[in-house]
Amino acid sequence: MSERLSGGEMLIRALQDEGVEHVFGYPGGAVLHIYDAIFKQQRIEHILVRHEQAATHMADGYARSTGKPGVVLVTSGPGATNAVTGIATAYMDSTPIIVISGQVPSGVIGTDAFQETDMVGVSRPVVKHSYLVRTASEIPQIVKEAFYIACSGRPGPVVIDVPKDATDPSVLFDYDHPQSVSLRSYAPATRGHRGQIKKAVDAMLGAKQPVIYAGGGVIQGDAAAPLTRLARRLGFPVTNTLMGLGGFPGDDDQFLGMLGMHGTFESNMAMHHADLIFAVGARFDDRVTNNPGKFAPEAKIVHLDIDPASISKIINADIPIVGPAAEALAEIDRVAERRLEADPDRLDRDALAAWWKRIGDWRDAHGLDHDQRHRSGLNGTLLPQQVVQAVYRATDGQAFVTSDVGQHQMFAAQYYKFAEPRRWINSGGLGTMGFGLPAAMGVQFAHPGRAVACITGEGSFMMNMQELSTCMQYALPIKIINLNNQALGMVKQWQDMQYGGRHSHSTYRDALPDFKALTESFGHVAYRIDALAELDDVMADVFGPKHKDDLVFVDAHIDPEEHVYPMAVKGGAMDDMVLERIDGRDDIREDV
Amino acid sequence: MRRLLAILLENEAGALSRVIGLFAQRNYNIETLSVAPTEDPTLSRLTLSTEGDENRIEQITKHLNRLIEVVKVVDLTDGDHIERELMMIKVRATGEVRDEIKRASEIFRGQIIDVARDAYTIQLTGTSDKLDAFIRAMDEANILEVVRSGVSGVGRGEKILSL
Ligand SMILES: Cc1ncc(C[n+]2csc(CCOP(=O)(O)OP(=O)(O)O)c2C)c(N)n1
Numbered sequence: 001m002s003e004r005l006s007g008g009e010m011l012i013r014a015l016q017d018e019g020v021e022h023v024f025g026y027p028g029g030a031v032l033h034i035y036d037a038i039f040k041q042q043r044i045e046h047i048l049v050r051h052e053q054a055a056t057h058m059a060d061g062y063a064r065s066t067g068k069p070g071v072v073l074v075t076s077g078p079g080a081t082n083a084v085t086g087i088a089t090a091y092m093d094s095t096p097i098i099v100i101s102g103q104v105p106s107g108v109i110g111t112d113a114f115q116e117t118d119m120v121g122v123s124r125p126v127v128k129h130s131y132l133v134r135t136a137s138e139i140p141q142i143v144k145e146a147f148y149i150a151c152s153g154r155p156g157p158v159v160i161d162v163p164k165d166a167t168d169p170s171v172l173f174d175y176d177h178p179q180s181v182s183l184r185s186y187a188p189a190t191r192g193h194r195g196q197i198k199k200a201v202d203a204m205l206g207a208k209q210p211v212i213y214a215g216g217g218v219i220q221g222d223a224a225a226p227l228t229r230l231a232r233r234l235g236f237p238v239t240n241t242l243m244g245l246g247g248f249p250g251d252d253d254q255f256l257g258m259l260g261m262h263g264t265f266e267s268n269m270a271m272h273h274a275d276l277i278f279a280v281g282a283r284f285d286d287r288v289t290n291n292p293g294k295f296a297p298e299a300k301i302v303h304l305d306i307d308p309a310s311i312s313k314i315i316n317a318d319i320p321i322v323g324p325a326a327e328a329l330a331e332i333d334r335v336a337e338r339r340l341e342a343d344p345d346r347l348d349r350d351a352l353a354a355w356w357k358r359i360g361d362w363r364d365a366h367g368l369d370h371d372q373r374h375r376s377g378l379n380g381t382l383l384p385q386q387v388v389q390a391v392y393r394a395t396d397g398q399a400f401v402t403s404d405v406g407q408h409q410m411f412a413a414q415y416y417k418f419a420e421p422r423r424w425i426n427s428g429g430l431g432t433m434g435f436g437l438p439a440a441m442g443v444q445f446a447h448p449g450r451a452v453a454c455i456t457g458e459g460s461f462m463m464n465m466q467e468l469s470t471c472m473q474y475a476l477p478i479k480i481i482n483l484n485n486q487a488l489g490m491v492k493q494w495q496d497m498q499y500g501g502r503h504s505h506s507t508y509r510d511a512l513p514d515f516k517a518l519t520e521s522f523g524h525v526a527y528r529i530d531a532l533a534e535l536d537d538v539m540a541d542v543f544g545p546k547h548k549d550d551l552v553f554v555d556a557h558i559d560p561e562e563h564v565y566p567m568a569v570k571g572g573a574m575d576d577m578v579l580e581r582i583d584g585r586d587d588i589r590e591d592v
Numbered sequence: 593m594r595r596l597l598a599i600l601l602e603n604e605a606g607a608l609s610r611v612i613g614l615f616a617q618r619n620y621n622i623e624t625l626s627v628a629p630t631e632d633p634t635l636s637r638l639t640l641s642t643e644g645d646e647n648r649i650e651q652i653t654k655h656l657n658r659l660i661e662v663v664k665v666v667d668l669t670d671g672d673h674i675e676r677e678l679m680m681i682k683v684r685a686t687g688e689v690r691d692e693i694k695r696a697s698e699i700f701r702g703q704i705i706d707v708a709r710d711a712y713t714i715q716l717t718g719t720s721d722k723l724d725a726f727i728r729a730m731d732e733a734n735i736l737e738v739v740r741s742g743v744s745g746v747g748r749g750e751k752i753l754s755l
């Protein structure tokens with residue numbers, strides 16, 4: 001039997017029926033009816049944030065770490081526009097979030113009413129889909145569809161814009177939870193094409209210098225296990241994109257590390273010299289390929305992706321496969337298994353051994369563990385790489401790690417070896433500074449009791465640090481590792497390398513707050529370190545039982561001169577990398 | 593190369609703006625666009641002409657298909673097809689030019705659909721090239737107003753674009 005509910009109540013009930021446990025939000029006039037409906041129920045916990053952008057990143061972190069959609073509730077006008085950066089962040093990294101925005105009453109839409117913005121219009125280029133509720137009776141169906149669309153196929157954010165009159169508490173409707181969704185115009189692929197898969201396997205078995213290039217689609221598509229199985233069966237080297245880290249065990253011998261602009265020497269060299277690249281859930285981003293015209297000249301490309309629009313967009317695929325990563329990889333593995341059973345010599349094991357030898361040589365010469373890798377800490381200061389490695393040790397490699405954008409993000413990606421998917425959470429596509437802390441909060445809500453670290457930079461941290469207050473309110477024991485180089489380090493690095501060291505507006509040394517005092521003023525625990533000697537002890541405390549229930553902020557003062565290497569040479573091929581700082585010589589400016 | 597895309601779209605508020613928005617957002621160009629509901633009032637049919645090489649058209653088609661409200665997309669220029677555009681052109685028609693215009697209009701199988709003391713309005717249907725040719729045939733100085741519908745297209749034979 002159906003219940004009689006108002007529009008606002010139906011909205012909340014529909015969220016409950018979708019299994020939602022947390023809503024990240026911030027109230028305002030247009031959503032007051034909805035907030036009243038929240039007040040009258042217990043099943044959903046609403047988390048009051050301090051800024052709507054942060055709410056979207058929390059929902060995003062929640063979604064990335066669980067695979068379940070994150071939900072956001074904001075008011076109309078400024079509440080809605082504040083959420084746009086977070087929606088765009090989720091869109092670029094294909095994460096499922098649902099953003100419910102209040103809207104002015106339908107009767108005044110279009111009149112420039114107080115706090116009116118065309119949210120459907122403003123968010124259009126950065127959503128997978130969006131709805132403007134026209135009548136309250138549509139709400140249950142719209143919510144059902146929104147969740148289905150956000151989570152299926154290539155996931156993405158969905159906006160539901162709800163005019164205030166559609167949530168009117170005095171107008172009641174029969175509420176029924178819709179059991180199913182049927183959208184005649186939306187049918188994401190459910191399996192990879194069998195013929196294409198066979199072709200792909202044949203190509204792979206014949207490869208002499210193969211690389212598996214795996215991206216965020218492996219994480220989103222819950223395909224880490226079949227990917228790992230296949231890679232082990234074939235003995236192929238695997239590299240991950242920034243978004244794909246954890247999709248293959250980071251400490252595995254077959255793992256080459258991250259590829260791309262700041263990828264490892266061996267992964268970029270292997271890509272450049274490969275005769276076959278198997279791209280899975282990756283999109284040949286320009287931060288990976290460098291100059292597409294010079295990309296992997298010898299390689300045959302096998303490309304598996306759920307989104308046909310990602311295939312042959314930048315680099316033409318010789319063997320495209322459209323399908324969900326987990327299903328298609330499992331089938332590829334089955335076919336490979338059968339072929340190898342029938343004829344174990346289908347793989348050219350001698351060629352593979354020679355290929356691994358070359359890779360090993362690259363790794364020995366310029367890999368991340370190479371002693372000469374970070375040489376600029378000569379003046380005795382702490383190096384960012386050392387801090388990340390200490391976090392790795394103190395957490396046994398088992399933490400969830402979120403990050404922001406800049407040098408610290410690249411150091412975290414390079415030096416924290418992610419053993420499992422959904423552990424590394426960062427804004428790869430949009431590169432949103434301010435993502436790290438709120439994302440970590442979302443992760444902590446989803447995983448109470450688990451170690452959650454946010455490796456950030458002081459610039460990024462200051463973009464959403466108001467959330468320290470939210471962390472206090474909800475007692476979130478996040479560990480914030482602030483790689484403090486007193487600068488917009490990544491910008492400064494580019495200025496060092498491409499603008500003759502002219503640091504135009506990338507430093508603010510004398511204007512920074514005392515981060516320890518700042519965090520303490522929010523009621524949290526804080527440390528400041530600047531010497532290597534204290535590093536491991538502090539990290540042991542931070543991640544140990546002593547601070548199990550505390551938010552701890554570690555203000556790590558690192559060598560401000562350190563650069564991230566390797567760094568791709570602008571306009572070059574993937575094997576064109578600057579490997580270390582040689583003063584005066586890494587000015588690699590390319591005039592156009 | 594010029595391409596003609598036929599798109600079946602949910603006839604819903606906001607659906608058209610997503611198609612248009614996609615072209616703007618991805619830096620694709622729309623040359624002409626015509627749209628109206630089909631015999632099934634829940635569907636709209638759009639014909640869109642654009643420029644691009646094969647790769648670009650493939651990308652456009654894929655991105656269009658990604659839009660939830662797009663039901664089907666076909667590149668009509670891939671096969672045999674018929675395309676038509678409607679034009680209403682108002683020209684200054686005085687003195688001896690009046691007859692000249694009338695003759696030209698007959699040659700192009702146009703119809704004069706409105707007559708004023710100093711002007712004719714001519715209706716013309718055909719391919720875009722034909723309409724271009726008619727415009728060229730008019731003395732530029734006499735052209736007062738040109739209204740074109742944008743191209744509509746349909747595949748030849750028994751091929752149909754439907755659900
Ligand atoms: C919202 C936003 N604005 C600007 C940028 C451009 N940007 C990329 S990295 C960076 C510097 C980040 O500084 P910090 O957080 O201190 O990190 P660091 O590079 O110093 O480790 C800037 C400004 C961005 N990514 N996001």
Ligand SMILES: [Mg+2]
Pocket residue numbers: 406457458459483484485486487488489
């Ligand atoms: Mg910094």
